[in-house]
Amino acid sequence: MILEARNVTKFYGSFRALAGVSLGVEDGECVSVIGPNGAGKSTLINVLTGALRPTSGSVRFKERDVHGIGPAALARLGMARSFQLVHIFPDLTVLETLQAAVVSRLRRGARLFSALARDREVEEGALEVADLFRLADKRHAVARQLSQGDKKLLDVASAFALRPEIILLDEPTSGVSTADKTTIMEILVTASRRVGLRAIIQVEHDMDIAFGYSDRVIALHEGKVLADGPPARVRADRDVVDTVIGRTRASHLDPRSGTLAPEGGEGRVRGEAGGPC
Numbered sequence: 008m009i010l011e012a013r014n015v016t017k018f019y020g021s022f023r024a025l026a027g028v029s030l031g032v033e034d035g036e037c038v039s040v041i042g043p044n045g046a047g048k049s050t051l052i053n054v055l056t057g058a059l060r061p062t063s064g065s066v067r068f069k070e071r072d073v074h075g076i077g078p079a080a081l082a083r084l085g086m087a088r089s090f091q092l093v094h095i096f097p098d099l100t101v102l103e104t105l106q107a108a109v110v111s112r113l114r115r116g117a118r119l120f121s122a123l124a125r126d127r128e129v130e131e132g133a134l135e136v137a138d139l140f141r142l143a144d145k146r147h148a149v150a151r152q153l154s155q156g157d158k159k160l161l162d163v164a165s166a167f168a169l170r171p172e173i174i175l176l177d178e179p180t181s182g183v184s185t186a187d188k189t190t191i192m193e194i195l196v197t198a199s200r201r202v203g204l205r206a207i208i209q210v211e212h213d214m215d216i217a218f219g220y221s222d223r224v225i226a227l228h229e230g231k232v233l234a235d236g237p238p239a240r241v242r243a244d245r246d247v248v249d250t251v252i253g254r255t256r257a258s259h260l261d262p263r264s265g266t267l268a269p270e271g272g273e274g275r276v277r278g279e280a281g282g283p284c
Contacts, residue, residue, distance in 0.1 A: 008070075009034055009173055009206050010055065010086075015064035017050055017230075024050040025061070026230040032173070037199075037207045037283035039217040041251055042227035048210045051227065052177050055208070056088045057081045069172075082111075085172035089162045089179060097151035101142050101161055104150055105133035108168035132168065139198045140164040156187035160194065167198055174199075176209040180216055188213060192220050199283050207283040214252055218242055222283070226251050 010032040017025040025047045032038055040048050053059040055066055057078045065074050073081060078088075095104055109132040137143045140160050145153065150161060159179060166174055179195065180188035199207060211217040217224055217238075224241040226233040228251065234244045241247055 008032065009068070010208070011067045012051075012055060013065045013067070015051075015054055015061045015066065017047075017054060017059065018062045024230050025054065027064070028227070028230070028232055030225055030232065030235065032206050032208060034205050035283055036222045037220065038209070038223045038225060039221040040208065040210045040225045040227060041212070041214070041217050041247075042233070043251060045229075046227040046251075047230040048227055049177055050230075052088065052175050052208070052210055056086060056175055082169060082171070086175070087166040087169045087171035087173075088175040089166045089177065095150045095158060095161055095165065098149060100147050100149055101137060101153070102130075102133055102146040104161060104165055105136050105168050106130065108165040109133050109136075112169045136164050136168045139167070139201060140194055154187075156183045156191065159183060159187075159191055163191075163195065167202065167204075170202065172204070173206045173208070174204060176207065178210050178212060180211065180213055188216055192216060196220065204283055214242075 008031045012028055012030050015025055015028045016023065028047070028051060040051065042048050050059065054061050057066075057073065057076055057080070060075050065072055067073065068081065068084060068086060071084070073084070096107070099107070106129050109129045112132075113129065134143065134146070137146050140163070142157065142160060142164060145157065150158065153161065159182075163174075163176065163179055166176075176195075180191050183191065195207075198204075209217075209221075218241075219238075221238055223236065224238050225235045226241055226244070226247045228246075233250065234241045234247050242252070
């Protein structure tokens, strides 16, 4: 098991955002975390990535207790994340943004960035990631001028440039068109296989994305795990239908079996390399 949370609780003052959450992520898995607003999804990601310390409970990464060690130390251990709101440098070009991530991975921050950008290894690493995320033809574009979809890709690409073993994504397709959502996920699937990523965890509001691109789905509600299992089983769970998917989707229930009628593919077939998604 590459990542594990055990009985994690998080309070903000008197408000309990997480209530004894336990979960595990195995090698090769793509896991989606779903739930209504306020369910604790982003708080969970922040705890798993070290941005927040849990009030109680523990987090283990690669069989090591990483409680409270912080995002920078976790990144050095092989964990990276992207954000619900795009975190990029708006006045840097696509190439410069990716070079900054490569510089961080190579730990060469003692030199001037202008000199580092001319470093062959830095430049080649950035160009490789730009090509992987279909941003090579936009490498000289300033980040703030990109479409929202390309900004999302650049944010995720920056995380990939760190060459992590596991990546956590907070709503990687939010704020973009349906067509762009599919494009982003297909690029993400291809990239994860090519770089040998061990696992992906993503928070996702779009149910078609969550159920269509996951090996496993975890549903949260009021800070607790409501369901955890294969996409088809979680999608058919009565509590998940009522609290997460929504009552409007319940009209698709088969009256004889009580399960949701199929709405397309359930879960991604893993690549030959056995990578996530």
